[in-house]
Amino acid sequence: MERESPVRLFQNYLKSQGFNVTKVRCQITETLFSAPEHMTVADLWARLRNERNISMSTIYRTLDLLVEGGLIRKIDLGDAFAHYEPVLGQTRHEHLICTRCSKIVEFALPDIEERFFETAEHYGFLHQRHELKIFGLCPDCQKSSISQEVP
Ligand SMILES: [Zn+2]
Ligand SMILES: [Zn+2]
Incomplete structure (x- = not known):
């Protein structure tokens, strides 16, 4: 059985909750799932900063939605930053x-x-x-x- 892609699952989650499925949200999800684990918001921002349509607040909001949707989890690794890691497929x-x-x-x-x-x-x-x-x-x-x- 082929596994649903994270982006696809996130789109389903957004739709089921009545949230907008935006290109930017999907892009953030793709970046998070394609990168090494335990990324901080700053790590994500560094990878996405050339995308002019993505703001820091969009990243925060998208991460919250991904956590709520159960696709990623937020972890405290003892430093000042929240880290995010995929839950799916792990x-x-x-x-x-x-x-x-x-x-x-x-x-x-x-x-x-x-x-x-x-x-x-x-x-x-x-x-x-x-x-x-x-x-x-x-x-x-x-x-x-x-x-x-x-x-
Ligand atoms: Zn981990
Ligand atoms: Zn050491």
Whole structure:
């Protein structure tokens, strides 16, 4: 079975909610899905700034719509910026974040993921989202901090 393209799914979502399907919104979606993960608004802006018809506020609005439509998720990776990553076509994963070089590594823990849903249910919550983050030093940064300590 062929998978629907992200743009197509986004168009369906927009129509179902009575929002306008605009060329600009589709263009932003395409850019986000064709690029590396964990993009910030600034990353997106850098890729789209030559498009004169796209403004920063359009990018923000489109990202909100993509989050609401469940196509992407917004993640806090411990810096000052919101990062966005595709949800579609991805298995659920969490992040390890290096506090020195900001390197991001993804990992999946399906058993633990299930526990989040159970926990929400146990407390009578309707699960909307959850995030698990591990902050630390990546292998490279551990090596360089050891070599700095040796005179
Ligand atoms: Zn590092
Ligand atoms: Zn990720």
